[in-house]
Amino acid sequence: MFLALKGIRKSYGDSVAVDDVDLDVNEGEFVCILGPSGCGKTTLLRILAGLVLPDAGTILQDGRDLTRVPARHRGFGIVFQSYSLFPNLTAAENVGYGMRVRRMAPARIRTRVEELLALIGLPGSGGKHPDELSGGEQQRVALARAIAVDPTLLLLDEPLSALDAQVRIALRHEVRALQQRLRIPTLMVTHDQDEAMEMADRIVCMNRGRIEQVGTPRQLYDTPATPFVAGFVGSINFLSRALAQRLAPDIANRPGARFAVRPEALRLAHPEDRAGVIAGTVTAQCFLGGVLRVTVTVHDEALVAVAPPDSPWLAGMPVSVSLPGGSALAFDDERR
Ligand SMILES: Nc1ncnc2c1ncn2[C@@H]1O[C@H](COP(=O)(O)OP(=O)(O)OP(=O)(O)O)[C@@H](O)[C@H]1O
Numbered sequence: 001m002f003l004a005l006k007g008i009r010k011s012y013g014d015s016v017a018v019d020d021v022d023l024d025v026n027e028g029e030f031v032c033i034l035g036p037s038g039c040g041k042t043t044l045l046r047i048l049a050g051l052v053l054p055d056a057g058t059i060l061q062d063g064r065d066l067t068r069v070p071a072r073h074r075g076f077g078i079v080f081q082s083y084s085l086f087p088n089l090t091a092a093e094n095v096g097y098g099m100r101v102r103r104m105a106p107a108r109i110r111t112r113v114e115e116l117l118a119l120i121g122l123p124g125s126g127g128k129h130p131d132e133l134s135g136g137e138q139q140r141v142a143l144a145r146a147i148a149v150d151p152t153l154l155l156l157d158e159p160l161s162a163l164d165a166q167v168r169i170a171l172r173h174e175v176r177a178l179q180q181r182l183r184i185p186t187l188m189v190t191h192d193q194d195e196a197m198e199m200a201d202r203i204v205c206m207n208r209g210r211i212e213q214v215g216t217p218r219q220l221y222d223t224p225a226t227p228f229v230a231g232f233v234g235s236i237n238f239l240s241r242a243l244a245q246r247l248a249p250d251i252a253n254r255p256g257a258r259f260a261v262r263p264e265a266l267r268l269a270h271p272e273d274r275a276g277v278i279a280g281t282v283t284a285q286c287f288l289g290g291v292l293r294v295t296v297t298v299h300d301e302a303l304v305a306v307a308p309p310d311s312p313w314l315a316g317m318p319v320s321v322s323l324p325g326g327s328a329l330a331f332d333d334e335r336r
């Protein structure tokens with residue numbers, strides 16, 4: 001294990017921003033910190049960067065206690081959401097900044113800057129100032145600046161969220177490919193579940209300062225530990241116990257549990273085609289390209305299902321709903 005956070009806690013006045021966080025990061029791993037606005041993602045990242053001192057807890061890197069080591073001595077690379085380049089410096093000067101601070105020889109810096117600009121696909125743009133670069137290009141330069149000093153850990157705080165959808169998706173792949181090539185362990189904050197699922201080896205799902213679950217994208221999707229994770233990673237339908245008893249009698253008798261089902265697990269059929277399933281009504285449908293999202297109402301409960309894009313469902317149609325055994329989720333902790 002490369003990095004270990006233990007019992008990290010940080011409050012601002014009465015409000016707890018980061019609450020007793022334990023987390024390990026392995027060599028070469030890409031970890032996404034995913035959670036809603038205000039859940040403490042940036043605070044946790046800033047604690048790791050050395051920009052915020054935690055109230056309690058320790059940070060160990062390869063066994064060395066970093067908790068009180070100042071940011072500039074941690075050797076980490078950092079990229080923030082936007083406007084992180086020095087506006088008065090060219091792209092090349094931005095990329096070379098950390099090397100100049102470390103008093104590397106100018107010729108060596110020039111060569112390295114050129115290598116890095118080529119690596120991020122911007123050879124020849126070194127003379128441009130940030131305001132002459134697109135948002136995506138600026139973030140690539142910020143990334144090059146962060147990796148220029150051979151950081152032992154890369155910290156990225158929503159580096160793609162200010163970009164338009166197409167650039168964002170292209171850069172997800174570029175950042176991930178670059179990270180895999182350089183094998184720099186990376187922690188990236190995002191509130192975008194697609195981004196986290198696409199990029200991360202493991203996702204840390206946070207809520208109100210606490211970690212709800214850590215796991216691979218598939219683990220979080222298939223076996224969410226809490227209703228919060230189920231709702232934040234992918235879409236989900238929560239079911240009343242009465243409806244769960246009809247749709248998923250195999251699990252619905254667990255006392256105190258909450259029940260849920262993913263949209264793609266629900267099967268829709270014409271009422272005359274199937275017997276032994278629940279009757280409902282289609283209340284809305286929405287064409288999403290690859291799939292049709294269909295809202296059905298069953299016993300006054302709205303459920304979202306997905307169907308093939310060419311299926312005939314229209315609002316007002318009667319429908320039969322069923323659920324294959326084993327595809328419902330049950331959460332035992334009702335307090336969350
Ligand atoms: N310097 C500060 N002073 C006071 N409160 C702060 C400070 N920084 C963060 N907080 C509070 O701590 C909580 C967590 O904030 P944080 O910025 O870590 O959230 P976040 O998950 O990064 O949210 P977002 O997705 O909106 O960036 C919030 O309630 C925030 O108001």
Ligand SMILES: [Mg+2]
Pocket residue numbers: 041042043
């Ligand atoms: Mg933030």
